[in-house]
Amino acid sequence: MWGISNYKSSGEKAVENIADIQEVNRLDQHLHNSFKNKFLIEPSLTRLLVSFQANKTQPIYRWYKYKEAFSASLVQLLLAKYGLTQGKILDPFAGSGTALFAASDIGIHADGIELLPIGQNIIDTRRLLNSEFTGDDIHRLKNWINLKLWKQFEHQLTLPELKITQGAYSPETQTAIEKYLAACEQENPQIQTVLLFALLCILESISYTRKDGQYLRWDYRSGRGSGKKSLNKGNILDFDDAITQKINEIINDLEPPTQQIELFPTHKPQGKIHLYKGSCLEVMPCLPNGSYDAMITSPPYCNRYDYTRTYALELALLGVSAKELTHLRQEMLSCTVENRPKDLLAINQNWQLALSVAENQTLLQAI
Numbered sequence: 273m274w275g276i277s278n279y280k281s282s283g284e285k286a287v288e289n290i291a292d293i294q295e296v297n298r299l300d301q302h303l304h305n306s307f308k309n310k311f312l313i314e315p316s317l318t319r320l321l322v323s324f325q326a327n328k329t330q331p332i333y334r335w336y337k338y339k340e341a342f343s344a345s346l347v348q349l350l351l352a353k354y355g356l357t358q359g360k361i362l363d364p365f366a367g368s369g370t371a372l373f374a375a376s377d378i379g380i381h382a383d384g385i386e387l388l389p390i391g392q393n394i395i396d397t398r399r400l401l402n403s404e405f406t407g408d409d410i411h412r413l414k415n416w417i418n419l420k421l422w423k424q425f426e427h428q429l430t431l432p433e434l435k436i437t438q439g440a441y442s443p444e445t446q447t448a449i450e451k452y453l454a455a456c457e458q459e460n461p462q463i464q465t466v467l468l469f470a471l472l473c474i475l476e477s478i479s480y481t482r483k484d485g486q487y488l489r490w491d492y493r494s495g496r497g498s499g500k501k502s503l504n505k506g507n508i509l510d511f512d513d514a515i516t517q518k519i520n521e522i523i524n525d526l527e528p529p530t531q532q533i534e535l536f537p538t539h540k541p542q543g544k545i546h547l548y549k550g551s552c553l554e555v556m557p558c559l560p561n562g563s564y565d566a567m568i569t570s571p572p573y574c575n576r577y578d579y580t581r582t583y584a585l586e587l588a589l590l591g592v593s594a595k596e597l598t599h600l601r602q603e604m605l606s607c608t609v610e611n612r613p614k615d616l617l618a619i620n621q622n623w624q625l626a627l628s629v630a631e632n633q634t635l636l637q638a639i
């Protein structure tokens with residue numbers, strides 16, 4: 273809609289843009305007025321509750337700080353409010369799986385769909401730790417931090433990187449990570465999964481980068497991102513300290529204090545969790561009708577927020593190639609801001625109604 277003709281002067285275009293914005297505001301006001309009586313202000317839904325912040329103090333949920341996550345308390349509050357105590361829920365944009373685990377904790381089954389390998393890894397590892405991890409495995413993890421096994425290892429594995437992650441760590445940190453990866457290879461698959469996950473949890477804190485909105489910002493010490501965009505990140509954690517602390521946190525959360533076990537010996541039934549890996553656009557049409565009692569989700573905004581950039585360190589470590597990264601990014605965009613009605617209908621004819629609602633929504637079209 274902007275700058276329809278190339279032959280207009282910049283002054284004429286500016287006037288046109290102001291007129292467009294005024295039209296958007298008018299339509300917005302109109303829509304707001306039509307739904308005025310439906311809006312409710314719910315004071316209990318504070319920023320702390322709806323965002324990831326509340327998870328930071330919750331055992332297990334605090335392991336990986338998924339910035340776009342909502343809190344487990346919010347999910348449980350909603351389930352309680354709508355009286356859902358059994359059955360099955362769906363989260364088609366599962367992220368780190370908050371909705372799935374919060375539902376499962378109170379005995380509700382949960383299916384999730386997630387496109388990005390980082391979210392998939394978080395969910396898979398938590399499921400493993402919930403069910404198949406044994407006392408022996410915990411003992412092995414304790415061994416890892418007591419003996420700092422990676423430090424005794426001579427051999428190194430090359431840390432996979434992408435163009436946008438080059439130079440993300442100091443040379444000492446990079447060597448420590450590469451020794452750690454090589455040492456991990458000696459372990460059984462379960463321990464390997466948890467050790468890799470622990471590394472994913474600390475990557476940002478030991479790197480020169482910080483996740484910021486829709487991209488990575490680079491600390492001035494990295495030599496990248498000079499000028500206005502460079503940042504002073506403050507303390508960059510030492511690899512040995514950070515990984516020891518993270519593995520300790522995981523062990524502590526998995527082993528409740530003995531006193532607590534004796535006082536509350538109950539074993540709560542947990543709901544089953546299933547994760548579909550891929551785009552919800554492709555997966556959802558294949559799900560059987562009427563199989564869910566509720567859907568709890570937080571979709572990406574309809575903008576160009578690029579998760580593949582924000583999570584580039586993690587995706588590189590997980591072995592995602594540059595080509596795969598572009599593909600993931602395209603799959604995300606085609607679900608939101610770059611979706612094309614023709615492609616959507618090719619996936620599922622039943623979306624015609626939703627598409628015509630969007631097409632006839634004047635405010636959406638004006639934007």
Ligand SMILES: C[S@@+](CC[C@H](N)C(=O)[O-])C[C@H]1O[C@@H](n2cnc3c(N)ncnc32)[C@H](O)[C@@H]1O
Pocket residue numbers: 338340341342343364365366367368369370371385386387388391550551552553569570571572579603604607
């Ligand atoms: C706002 S986050 C959800 C966070 C989640 N509620 C949590 O608590 O962790 C949105 C998620 O949707 C995922 N996503 C984006 N496009 C997708 C698609 N087409 N199919 C499936 N997942 C997608 C993103 O990778 C991201 O993890």
